[in-house]
Amino acid sequence: MALLNEVKSELASVETDLPAAKMAQAATMMRFGGGLRPVGNKAVIRAQFDSLEATEWLRKTIAHYFQREAKVTKISRQTPNGIVQRYDLLVERGATALALQTGLLDRRMHLVEGLPAEVISGNIAQVKAAWRGAFLARGMISDPGKSSYLEIICPSHETVTALQGAARRLGISAQARKVRSSERITLRDSDSIERMLMLMGAPRSAREWTGKRTDGEARGKANRLANFDDANMRRSAKAAAEATQKVKQAFEILGDDIPENLKAAGDLRLQHTDASLEELGRLSNPPITKDAIAGRIRRLLQLAAKTKRAQEHQQDNE
Incomplete structure (x- = not known):
């Protein structure tokens, strides 16, 4: 519970400064926290x-x-595990207008069953904000040393x-599950949990969660980079860093004379320096396969190498 409080405090x-991201987080918090009701x-x-x-x-x-004015009321509730504190937020005046502004109501004045379209199809900052808002409203995370999970209780299947879908856009696979009458979305892979915490905006909590989990698993004898999986991650990170440097050099050589599809692939590599090729493929618009993004980056580097050789040849002739 202490870790959960720390994560939510950090988030x-x-x-x-992006209004669209603020709106996405606010809309998601209202949707998952309760929403518009008569x-x-x-x-x-x-x-x-x-x-x-x-x-x-x-x-x-x-x-x-x-x-709009929102009133906050502290609520105490007795449970078998002790007294639980909750905070009730209420918007009375202009609630319908606020629901329209944030996309909780569509233009036909119908309640949106899932999340607003402009949020789920928005930019990556909006996608991260939506996950952040959902976790702040109804998120849970396991204590280090126990079976790993990060879970959000959702108000509907939609x-x-x-x-x-938002998690896929971030390169993370999340599972849907139903517990009694509640719909939930769950991450169980430890690396995915760490990455989602980072993407939502809780790097300090991610490091703490990972460190404590590692200490529990290895009893302090090794950290994550000591095992085979992390050696692979380290090699992948090194390869991504080398590829990023090569793409930078290719852009310098080619200038503006780059085919659009190759430039888009190179831009993704520069924008997401620690992402795998599979993740870059998911981030492409439209999404493409790992092999396709790798092929485009390879052709970009080959084009730069060919152009550089031509430039050097021209200088020798002069």
Whole structure:
């Protein structure tokens, strides 16, 4: 539980100047925390969270970006494990307009079953913000040393599907599962959990989770780079770094004279220096296979080498 609080505290402190990312996070938090609902003869937005910092982030965002007032109430509930604190956020005035602004209602005034289309089809910053918002609202993570999982309880099957698609865009595979009546999306691979924490904006918690997990598994005798899988990761990271340097040199040699598909592949390599070829293929628009992205980068480097030889030959003749 302590680690969960630390993760949510770190995520709630993430700062972004991108309005679209703020809107994506706010919309997802409201959707997963409760959402638009009728109360008497009017509609309100009500969402409940277990983190005061997450609640305050949403309240401030609603005030600053949407000019709406949100009230926060502390709720204490007795459970078999003791008293549980929750924080209830309520928007009464202008709730319908806020739902339209954030995409919780579509243009036909229908409730969106999953996540707003502009969020799930938005840029990578919006995708990361959506996962961050969902985790802040309903996320859980295992304590180090136990069976690894990162899990989010989802309000509907459509929201599960939306988060699965968002995870794929980040190069991560997430599984849907149903526990009694609740829909959930789960990561169980330790490396995927670490990577998702980093992408959501919690690098400190990711390092802590990984370090404690490693200490528990190896009793302090080795860290992650000591095993075979991590040796492969290290080799992959080295290869990616070398490829990034070669792409930089290729861009310098070729200047603006680069075919668009090869330039796009090179740009992806420069933008995601630690990503695998498979992840780069998923990040392509439209997505392509690992072999296809590798082929494009290879042709880019070959074109640069050919151009450099031609330039050197021309200089020798002069």
